[in-house]
Amino acid sequence: MQKKKRILLKVGSNTLTKETDNLSRGKIEDIANQIAILKKEYEFIIVSSGAIAVAKQFVKLESQQDSVFVKQALASIGQPHLIRIYQEIFRSYGLLTSQCLLSYSDFEKEESKSNIVNTINVLVNNDYIPIINENDTVATDEIKFGDNDKLGALTAALLGVDLFIIATNTNGIYTRESLATNTPKTIEEVTDYKDLKQEVLPSKSSHGSGGMLSKIEAVSVTKKANIETWIVNGLEDHFILNAFENKVPFTKIK
Numbered sequence: 001m002q003k004k005k006r007i008l009l010k011v012g013s014n015t016l017t018k019e020t021d022n023l024s025r026g027k028i029e030d031i032a033n034q035i036a037i038l039k040k041e042y043e044f045i046i047v048s049s050g051a052i053a054v055a056k057q058f059v060k061l062e063s064q065q066d067s068v069f070v071k072q073a074l075a076s077i078g079q080p081h082l083i084r085i086y087q088e089i090f091r092s093y094g095l096l097t098s099q100c101l102l103s104y105s106d107f108e109k110e111e112s113k114s115n116i117v118n119t120i121n122v123l124v125n126n127d128y129i130p131i132i133n134e135n136d137t138v139a140t141d142e143i144k145f146g147d148n149d150k151l152g153a154l155t156a157a158l159l160g161v162d163l164f165i166i167a168t169n170t171n172g173i174y175t176r177e178s179l180a181t182n183t184p185k186t187i188e189e190v191t192d193y194k195d196l197k198q199e200v201l202p203s204k205s206s207h208g209s210g211g212m213l214s215k216i217e218a219v220s221v222t223k224k225a226n227i228e229t230w231i232v233n234g235l236e237d238h239f240i241l242n243a244f245e246n247k248v249p250f251t252k253i254k
């Protein structure tokens, strides 16, 4: 049997909420449906944001503390709900899921790195789809709390995946010029990711934490590991299948 290709899919909060204030079960169904279609040829590992967005749906925390602690507390409330929703929906598509919470500091310790690789290999080899998020409770401000793009890239590099897909709320990276005239035009393919930095604006979407710059920083990690990265529009239905069939514009960093 031919070895399956491995895809690390990073899904941002805006994709998961479809830019509303609520998590979209329809979007998680769309992801599950695509994985079910592709699972004969590809194995998936997901890095999913959304814990804070889910919690915000039904909780308003009172606190005099720094807003980072409030976000960390919201993530702690939202994460089990997020995973429950993934589990319920993926199960209905015949897919098994698990949860892994990782911290940036885990990527600096050889033993932790090897434990991450070994655990994820056991999961994937047994047809479980690991759903990874940052361990937000212990995240520190200096390490830039809330940057799952980078977490996805570090995980992709550590696991040596074949493809890193970042699902966001734009058709990839637009040229700065086209954004200025309100006629967004996607940069379809680049080999030198450094060229992309000058195209990025500081804007972020409503639930977003990192913005496009953090995606480009993530690409610097995957590029070093020789992994191709695609930045695709997760708001569209069938966004992974469409990218494979080149039906929608997206940015490919080779």
Ligand SMILES: Nc1ncnc2c1ncn2[C@@H]1O[C@H](COP(=O)(O)OP(=O)(O)O)[C@@H](O)[C@H]1O
Residues within 6 Å of the ligand: 011, 012, 013, 014, 015, 167, 168, 169, 170, 172, 173, 174, 175, 176, 179, 199, 200, 201, 202, 203, 204, 205, 206, 207, 208, 209, 210, 211, 212, 213
């Ligand atoms: N050149 C660019 N092309 C596309 N989006 C850009 C660009 N520069 C900045 N952005 C912003 O980056 C946002 C995506 O990042 P982010 O808000 O962090 O989303 P996510 O939740 O998917 O991680 C876009 O919605 C847009 O506001």
Ligand SMILES: N[C@@H](CCC(=O)OP(=O)(O)O)C(=O)O
Residues within 6 Å of the ligand: 011, 012, 013, 014, 048, 049, 050, 051, 052, 053, 075, 133, 134, 136, 146, 147, 148, 149, 207, 208, 209, 210, 211
């Ligand atoms: N770990 C946090 C999200 C952090 C994050 O990077 O969000 P995003 O910019 O939407 O990918 C959460 O689950 O809400």
